[in-house]
Amino acid sequence: MIPVALLPTLLQHTQEDFWFPTQAARDASLVDELYYFIFYVSLFAFIAIVLATAIFAVKFRRSKVGLVPEDSPHHSTSIEIVWSVIPSLFMVAMFWYGFQDFVATKQIPDNAYEIQVKAKKWDWKFVYPEGVESFGGNIDMNDGGEGMVVPLGRTISVRMESADVLHSFSIPNFRVKMDVVPGRYTYLWFIPTELGEYPLYCTEYCGTRHSRMLGKVVVKSEEDYAVWLEDQVIDLATLPPAEAGFEVWKKNGCAACHSTAGVNGIGPFLNNRYGTTETLTDGTSVTVDDNYIRESILDPNVKVVAGFSPVMTSFAGQLNDDEISYLIAYLKSLNE
Amino acid sequence: MPSTNTLDRTNYLNATKGFMSWFWTIDHKRLGLMYLWSVIACFILGGFYAMKIRLTLSGDVDFATQTAEQMNAYNNAFTVHGAVMIFLVIIPSIPAALGNFVVPLMLGTKDVAFPKLNRFSYHLWIIGAVLFVATLFIGNLDTGWTFYPPYSTGHTDPSVITAVLGAFILGFSSIFTGLNFIVTIHKMRPPEMTWFKMPLFLWAIYATALIQILATPVIGISLLLILVEKTMQIGIFTPELGGDPVFFQHLFWFYSHPAVYIMILPGMGVMSELIATFCRKSIFGYKSIALASIAIAIFSFIVWGHHMFVSGQSELMSVIFSALTFSVAVPSAIKVFNWIATMYKGSIAFTTPMLYGMSIIWLFGIGGLTGLFLATLGTDVYFHDTYFVVAHFHYVMVGSALFGFLGGIFYWWPKMYGVVVDNMASKIACLLAFVGFNMTFMPQFIGGSKGMPRRYAAYGESAGFDGYNEASTLGSMVLMTGLVLALGSLLVSLKNGKKSPANPWGGVTLEWQTPSPPPEHNFEIDPPVVGDPYDMTLVEWKGEEEGFLPVNPRADAPCVADVKPSA
Numbered sequence: 001m002i003p004v005a006l007l008p009t010l011l012q013h014t015q016e017d018f019w020f021p022t023q024a025a026r027d028a029s030l031v032d033e034l035y036y037f038i039f040y041v042s043l044f045a046f047i048a049i050v051l052a053t054a055i056f057a058v059k060f061r062r063s064k065v066g067l068v069p070e071d072s073p074h075h076s077t078s079i080e081i082v083w084s085v086i087p088s089l090f091m092v093a094m095f096w097y098g099f100q101d102f103v104a105t106k107q108i109p110d111n112a113y114e115i116q117v118k119a120k121k122w123d124w125k126f127v128y129p130e131g132v133e134s135f136g137g138n139i140d141m142n143d144g145g146e147g148m149v150v151p152l153g154r155t156i157s158v159r160m161e162s163a164d165v166l167h168s169f170s171i172p173n174f175r176v177k178m179d180v181v182p183g184r185y186t187y188l189w190f191i192p193t194e195l196g197e198y199p200l201y202c203t204e205y206c207g208t209r210h211s212r213m214l215g216k217v218v219v220k221s222e223e224d225y226a227v228w229l230e231d232q233v234i235d236l237a238t239l240p241p242a243e244a245g246f247e248v249w250k251k252n253g254c255a256a257c258h259s260t261a262g263v264n265g266i267g268p269f270l271n272n273r274y275g276t277t278e279t280l281t282d283g284t285s286v287t288v289d290d291n292y293i294r295e296s297i298l299d300p301n302v303k304v305v306a307g308f309s310p311v312m313t314s315f316a317g318q319l320n321d322d323e324i325s326y327l328i329a330y331l332k333s334l335n336e
Numbered sequence: 337m338p339s340t341n342t343l344d345r346t347n348y349l350n351a352t353k354g355f356m357s358w359f360w361t362i363d364h365k366r367l368g369l370m371y372l373w374s375v376i377a378c379f380i381l382g383g384f385y386a387m388k389i390r391l392t393l394s395g396d397v398d399f400a401t402q403t404a405e406q407m408n409a410y411n412n413a414f415t416v417h418g419a420v421m422i423f424l425v426i427i428p429s430i431p432a433a434l435g436n437f438v439v440p441l442m443l444g445t446k447d448v449a450f451p452k453l454n455r456f457s458y459h460l461w462i463i464g465a466v467l468f469v470a471t472l473f474i475g476n477l478d479t480g481w482t483f484y485p486p487y488s489t490g491h492t493d494p495s496v497i498t499a500v501l502g503a504f505i506l507g508f509s510s511i512f513t514g515l516n517f518i519v520t521i522h523k524m525r526p527p528e529m530t531w532f533k534m535p536l537f538l539w540a541i542y543a544t545a546l547i548q549i550l551a552t553p554v555i556g557i558s559l560l561l562i563l564v565e566k567t568m569q570i571g572i573f574t575p576e577l578g579g580d581p582v583f584f585q586h587l588f589w590f591y592s593h594p595a596v597y598i599m600i601l602p603g604m605g606v607m608s609e610l611i612a613t614f615c616r617k618s619i620f621g622y623k624s625i626a627l628a629s630i631a632i633a634i635f636s637f638i639v640w641g642h643h644m645f646v647s648g649q650s651e652l653m654s655v656i657f658s659a660l661t662f663s664v665a666v667p668s669a670i671k672v673f674n675w676i677a678t679m680y681k682g683s684i685a686f687t688t689p690m691l692y693g694m695s696i697i698w699l700f701g702i703g704g705l706t707g708l709f710l711a712t713l714g715t716d717v718y719f720h721d722t723y724f725v726v727a728h729f730h731y732v733m734v735g736s737a738l739f740g741f742l743g744g745i746f747y748w749w750p751k752m753y754g755v756v757v758d759n760m761a762s763k764i765a766c767l768l769a770f771v772g773f774n775m776t777f778m779p780q781f782i783g784g785s786k787g788m789p790r791r792y793a794a795y796g797e798s799a800g801f802d803g804y805n806e807a808s809t810l811g812s813m814v815l816m817t818g819l820v821l822a823l824g825s826l827l828v829s830l831k832n833g834k835k836s837p838a839n840p841w842g843g844v845t846l847e848w849q850t851p852s853p854p855p856e857h858n859f860e861i862d863p864p865v866v867g868d869p870y871d872m873t874l875v876e877w878k879g880e881e882e883g884f885l886p887v888n889p890r891a892d893a894p895c896v897a898d899v900k901p902s903a
Contacts, residue, residue: 019785034714035785042705049676049701053694056679057686060615065683067616067877072681074618074870083673084666091662094712099655101714106651121491140399140796165487166581168646168721172787175718181582181648182486183575199799203721203789205480207491208407211792266404 024198024219025174026191030101032175037097041090105176108189112157115148119180120163120313122209123253124148124200132232135253138199138214143255147216148200150192151225157189163313168204171217179204192219208266209256236326245330248323252315260334267312268305271334279306293328347754347853362451363856367458368437369752372745375433376823378424378465383819385417387812390776392793394809395802399794410793411478418481419499423506424465426733427595429741430602431548432461432513435541438748439517441847442535444526444864446857449519453512461509467502471495480791482592483559485573485584489566496566500559507556510598514548517541528866532623535845535869536612539626540605543633547594547601551637555591558584582648589640597636600732601629603696603740604671610693610743611675613843615682618870621674628667635664645716654713661711668704672697687841688762692743695770699735703728706781721791723804724784727777735773742766742822749826750840754853755833762825768818775811779804837883845869849886 016022019039020032060069116127125135126148137147150156160169160180167180169188178188202213220228236244249255257266268278274293279285281304286292295302297319301310319327348365358366392410436454440447448454471477475495479488488496521542525534561572562584571577573584612619619625641649641657675697684690706728709715719725750756780788783804788795795801839848847854849864865886867874875884 019782021786031714031718034712035709035718038708038712038715042708046701046705049672050698052676053679053697056676056682057684057694060679060682060684062616062683062685067683069615069617069681069683072617073620075621075623079677080621080624080670080673084670087669088662088666091665091708094708095659095662098658098712098714098716102645102651102654102658102717105714105717138796139798165491166484170721170787170789172718177646177717177720179647183580184648186648199787201787201789205411205484205487205791207478207487208404208411210411211407211794214796264404 021172022194023173023175024192024194024196025171025176026193027101027105028173028175030104030175034094034097034101038094041094045087105189108157108187109155112155112189113151114157114159115150117148117158117160117169117180118163119160119167119169119202119213120253121165121207121256121311122202122213123256124169124202124213124215125251125253128229130229130233132229133251134232135251136214136256137197137216137218138212139197139216141212141214144250145215145253147197147218149218149220149225149228151222152192152195152219153222155189155191157187160186160188165206166204167202167206167213170201170203171198172201173198174217177203192217195219195221212256236322241326241329242333243330245326245328245333248319248326249330252318257312264307267308270331272336274332274335280304281306281308281310290328293331294324297324297327345851346855347851348856349753349853351856360455362447362455364436364440364447364451364454365752365854365858367454368433368435370458371428371433371436371461372752374462374465375425375429378420381469382417382420382425383816385413385420387816388413389417390809390812393795393805395806397794399796402794407793408476408478411791412476414791415477415480416472419477419503420468421733422481422595422599423503424468426599426737426741427506427510428461428513429599429737430606430744431517431541431544431598432457432510434606434741434744434748435513435517435602437752438847439520439538439541440524441751441850441854441858442538442845443520443524443529444846444849444859444866445520445524446859448516449523450516454516457509457512457516460505460512464502464504464506464509467498467505471499471502474498482588483562484588485562485565485579485581486575489562490574490576494566497563500562504556504559507552507559510548511552514545514552517545518549521545526864526866532626533866533869534626536608536619536622536625536629537602537605537845539629540601540608543629544598544601544605546630546633547598547636551591551594551598554587555595558587558591561587582644585644585647586640586649589643590637593640593643594633594636596729596732597632599737601632603737604629606740606744606747607675607693607696608671609843609845610689610747611678612870612872613747613841614685614687614690614693615678616685616842616872617678617682618868618872619674620677620680621670622870624670625674628670631667632664635660635667639664642711642716645713646720658711658713658716662708665704665708665711668700672701672704686763687746688758688766689743689747689841691763691766691770692739692746695766696736696739696743699731699739699770699773703731703735706731719784721789722784723780723788723790726790727780727784730777730780735777739769742769745826747841748847749829750836750852751847752853753830753833754836755829756836756840757825757829757833759825761821761828765818765821765825768821769815770818772811772814772816772818776808776815777811779807779811783808837881839875839884842872842875842877842884844871844874848875848884 023029118125123136127133134146136143136145162180162182169180170177174190176188176190178186196219198217200215200217234247259265259269260271262269273288277285277287286303298316300312304310397406475493477495477499564570565572571579573579573581608619608625639661641653642661645654783801788801836852838851846864850859876887878885
């Protein structure tokens with residue numbers, strides 16, 4: 001077994017080990033150290049259990065001992081006290097270290113840089129103090145998002161809110177996790193210590209596309225982070241309307257439900273859609289024109305295309321008239 | 337359902353015939369058997385969905401092309417698997433099926449205290465089960481077995497209503513069964529059987545019954561509140577209506593954590609019977625095992641908050657619940673140590689039921705020890721809602737509770753049907769189930785500690801979880817093969833099994849003093865000889881045909897050997 005004194009150094013692993021993904025935040029090692037403490041105590045107990053049963057099973061098997069075993073005691077107060085008290089002491093230690101780590105990771109430092117996380121079915125949006133926003137970013141989903149971008153070494157606090165159901169915000173490489181609860185704010189914090197990209201998961205079941213409520217966290221150096229922030233400040237008015245519309249499209253996570261590649265998701269795909277005539281759930285039909293698109297953004301569940309459920313939330317108050325116009329221009333540009 | 341055995345004497349199986357003689361029976365033994373087969377049917381249904389989960393995750397569906405319908409189908413599969421396995425399989429398995437059959441026999445009485453209430457419990461159970469299964473056809477139940485609002489109340493289809501009603505009715509069945517056992521154990525013990533002369537299975541059933549009647553009403557109320565919110569839009573849990581979603585989690589786990597012990601305590605009770613009988617030795621530390629059952633039942637009520645360390649409950653509460661949770665670990669550990677100590681200097685027979693028993697020591701060892709990581713705050717925040725938790729509770733629910741159920745079935749099968757199943761096929765079945773089980777759930781511990789989240793319909797390639805899922809699916813095939821073989825060996829024995837004497841294993845508890853299968857009213861002598869339930873010198877081996885017989889039968893008793901089954 002590894003000498004206990006060596007453990008803290010061995011446990012600072014930037015390489016993936018058998019149990020854990022790499023550590024990319026300062027307090028990640030707390031979890032791993034505690035894990036290995038419990039692991040070795042448990043492993044010892046388990047080996048003792050297996051050895052004892054195996055040895056007794058061989059030594060006292062009926063074919064060897066015969067039908068009537070020799071006399072042996074039916075209880076022993078001293079042994080029973082020993083095997084109650086010793087495990088209890090280990091459990092007190094486990095509780096104590098777990099408690100210490102928990103308290104340490106729950107107190108958000110005063111000088112933290114606060115990023116807001118807005119969760120809704122089924123995407124993540126990140127709002128930075130500078131007014132910049134980003135979203136998603138999962139590699140397999142190819143959703144065009146940049147993920148949550150954070151500067152290396154800075155204390156980041158995350159304030160989370162949910163627009164609909166319970167979600168949970170989990171970054172395994174940072175060893176952090178917290179439920180996102182509708183109707184209240186929840187918080188967590190971390191100090192990223194390794195440059196790179198790390199997966200972000202929703203870990204509280206939230207419906208159909210729970211398994212697609214993914215994202216990534218990108219740790220950039222302070223300099224790169226500053227450059228990134230600069231790049232994000234886009235004056236939509238300076239862009240051609242269709243390109244401005246694409247920026248609005250990305251920022252609001254429309255792609256979580258609407259494909260632009262001809263595949264129906266939760267909502268209908270939207271390429272080659274402008275100008276078509278669609279049948280609605282009530283049997284009537286509608287032409288997809290500027291007014292219908294505007295209505296579908298502001299009051300989405302009034303005229304739902306047949307075959308889909310009225311599940312889209314309204315964007316009234318979130319998008320201004322200009323942004324809606326840009327979106328319409330973007331959807332028009334998707335006609336081939 | 338009735339056995340196809342033809343025995344030349346009347347017993348409870350052949351005393352009366354016809355559908356109504358079973359459906360409307362008040363005989364605890366017949367009710368026990370009907371529960372048994374109902375539970376097995378539900379287990380096959382839940383197992384079907386388990387395989388659906390495994391096949392989806394090991395690459396049936398591609399991450400990039402999975403449609404919304406396929407995701408919904410997966411979400412439905414894990415919901416149905418969990419709900420059926422918990423509400424319709426594990427909770428009724430040992431208490432309702434084996435408990436009904438065994439409890440009155442162990443007490444040397446004719447029946448439970450309230451036989452008609454017992455029949456009513458079973459009928460309620462059937463109604464609840466039908467509602468549950470009907471839900472499968474009505475809609476796409478996809479809330480998870482936990483029914484967390486606001487998803488369950490405002491964001492999914494109406495099949496939640498029938499599922500919740502089903503669970504509500506099943507709850508009443510469980511309460512009545514618990515009530516019946518408590519009264520039976522209090523009032524119907526033979527005079528010589530003091531509390532500390534009671535078999536440990538009865539202690540376990542008693543402790544379980546306490547939880548059933550105290551905790552189940554709370555889940556009933558919570559589920560009704562879900563209905564009220566969903567159908568009448570009264571804000572209890574949904575923030576837009578003025579409710580609090582975390583409040584539901586408190587109510588839900590106030591039942592559902594004790595319910596874990598409704599599942600595991602009876603398994604521990606079976607385990608204590610198996611280990612004593614098949615070591616032919618008095619159980620080590622009888623009193624501490626008995627009292628540990630009661631301690632576990634009491635502590636189980638004050639640990640529910642450990643399911644909510646990341647839910648948004650106050651940090652102080654999380655700390656208190658973490659500390660309290662360790663209090664349950666101590667009596668559980670004591671039981672394991674006592675079982676192992678019982679093996680020391682015993683005469684260990686590796687019969688089929690004992691193989692399940694020995695599996696439990698190891699599997700519960702893993703299930704219990706991995707619980708320590710989840711009771712500890714610092715590590716639980718990381719493991720919460722990952723496959724580490726999934727693996728942990730399957731080691732407890734399947735590796736211990738379900739293996740206990742299987743061990744119990746094989747142990748009391750001779751009493752139920754008059755035939756012994758202890759052959760190569762049933763032993764290989766146990767071995768396959770043990771190996772397959774570990775192959776299925778070991779990889780989930782590793783995947784979980786790598787961060788693999790639960791309840792995902794698919795994982796992207798970059799996440800790197802595919803290997804764990806493929807290994808797990810392979811294991812589930814082995815596990816399924818073992819379980820099918822075990823069921824097969826039981827079914828085959830009904831046709832041409834080896835006839836069992838009254839006491840084939842050498843048990844000293846009272847059910848072994850009556851013929852196998854017992855007569856309609858359980859005992860031909862009343863009351864039977866009551867002694868220390870684990871004094872193995874009270875019975876001695878008389879050969880294959882007669883099995884174990886009492887050393888000093890009562891003078892006025894017709895010796896059970898006189899009523900031995902025909903060859």
